[in-house]
Amino acid sequence: MTALKRLRFGTGLIVAAAAAALFSGSPADAQTKVRFTLDWRFEGPAAPFLVPIDKGYYKTEGLDVTIDTAGGSLEPLNRVAAGTYDMGFGDINSLIKFRDANPNVPIKAIFMVYNKPAFSIVGRKSRGVMKPKDLEGKKLGAPAPDGAFAQWRIFTQANGIDASKVQIENVGFPVREPMLAAGQVDAITGFSFSSFINLKDRGVPADDIVVMLMADHGVNLYGNTIIVNPKFAADNPETVRKFLRAFLRGVKDTVRDPATAVDSVIKRNDVAKKPVELERLRMAIRDNIVTPEVRANGFGAVDMGKLEKSIDQIALTYTFKNRPKAADIFDASFLPSAADRKAN
Secondary structure, three states, X not given: OOHHHHHHHHXXXXXXXXXXXXXXXXXXXXXXXXXXXXXXXXXXXXXXXHHHHHOOHHHHOOEEEEEEOOOOOHHHHHHHHHOOOOEEEEEHHHHHHHHHHOOOOOOEEEEEOOOOOOEEEEEEHHHOOOOHHHHOOOEEEOOOOOOOHHHHHHHHHHOOOOHHHOEEEOOOHHHHHHHHHOOOOOEEEEEHHHHHHHHHHOOOOHXXXXXXXXXXXXXXXXXXXXXXXXXXXXXXXXXXXXXXXHHHHHHHHHHHOHHHHOHHHHOOXXXXXXXXXXXXXXXXXXXXXXXXXXXXHOOEOOOHHHHHHHHHHHHOOOOOOOOOOHHHHEOHHHOOOOOOOOOO
């Protein structure tokens, strides 16, 4: 082969290789990045978000999803509002108040995960706390930014509690359960599956722990939901739909086989214990995710009439300036089909 022919042959290979790289790039090259924030640590109930990463469901939809932890219910709202994260997982009731305070930041909920909220008052029988009225004369440990504590005024009104007779101590999240275990407070606010399991893990006997789900005591609200940044949703509507399709598969897998799903949490949390996180996850599935409403209507949706009434209930103890309507808060247009969302 002459030098000229070798040059032409070599050039042809380079062009062909470049064309192949251009038109047959790896799936990762074509994936759309989505930044997602949880509301808390990698614990059992985070499994539905993580399973789609480990099983490739997001990737199948052409998405490159990163999921980060957070420090409480308010943090995801601020992160998504700022655009630091595209989507997140947070309390819809905090979102309602956020929208009232920030009417020009139209964040919306797009998939209800905790159809029944995990907001709870958790006490101990040995401290004399067995029912709501028992809190009078007692000390309640409550982190100021806690989503459950945000409903305290509704809870007291619904149960005829004289709030002036309850001593509120602002405690940090890390010391909340330790303080109750040590008897430094008589009860705490928190998510049922977090506080109950954490207390058991600290050696408090299960039969000494009293979990009062606020939803069972007159607080008729929805719970944690997937939220989306408005600009991201407007610019990438199909990406949002793809995320929810993949997430839905993760939810169904988690409900079907929580013992396997929880492994996606354990591998991301060095201090997590599988039996502890599995029990936490099973509590969330039973009490918050697969409710009678979900069995009837499928995962993800809300009853807009019920959501409107929940805004009414929030208004009993919160003064709205720019009161939103249910349609301002929840957008069902990104949800997978009703047939796909069936819970059985």
